[in-house]
Amino acid sequence: MLVSKMVQIEFADSRIRAVDAIQDIRRAAESASLNLFSRYDVQLQMPMVIDDNKVVVEIKVPEEIVGTFAVGNHLRGIASYLLNRCNGRYDQYVFGKRLLNYNEIPAPEMKSDSLPMVDRLEAISEFAKLLERSDSEAMEQISRILIILKEASRS
Template structure:
């Protein structure tokens, strides 16, 4: 039995939207899908546009490997394809070594993440710097953030926090 997962594809650099490169992304997914199907029996559907600017791809994973199948590392072939096939076109959109970001969404229309990738990375960086400190102010701030995360996890049924 195959388990379906909907994955939103975004560029790591928020100055470009995935919708602007939908045809290239579709070609990259087509290329990556052959490898994933032959190795893992994972099926990747053609990326589709949802809403005004979201690109969602449905991935069907065999039930026996769904718990251990890491989406991001297995979809890196899409970004590799874009960087190799369209030499120079996407290099300017690399953030570190990352071109694309893959986020699992419950349903295609449920992902209303309005935070730019740069803002998300900046938040993670600031939190990491806060964790390096051990003064009372930092400890209080960390405690407040953890309380907020736990509350949000309960409201949105997010597991693992």
């Protein structure tokens, strides 16, 4: 079983924000994720921007090693990538031998406009029950649902 951790990535130097370097951070995370997965079975997700200015990455750690998994130590591959593969773009932002800081945070509230899975399953169940019936009222309702589905698939 995997335990999910949310980690905020920040530059150690306050002159630059992580959100300003999001594309390079994403490439660095992709590179680091291969190493983490092959060594520890740790899954590093794609870094994302939340609250318009924070860069957060989700890490899924196997339950057996979650207690000893040091986030900062294991994510140093991201900083290494930025320093070694970005043509010196980030060299000036090293502060006290550090380029990045990693802070574990509570999982952010994700806003979702989608229908909850329970409601979706209930809708499927109700439609299946409707399909079992063959009376005129059921056929009329099925026809209306099919029209709505066809209109939705066009847009």
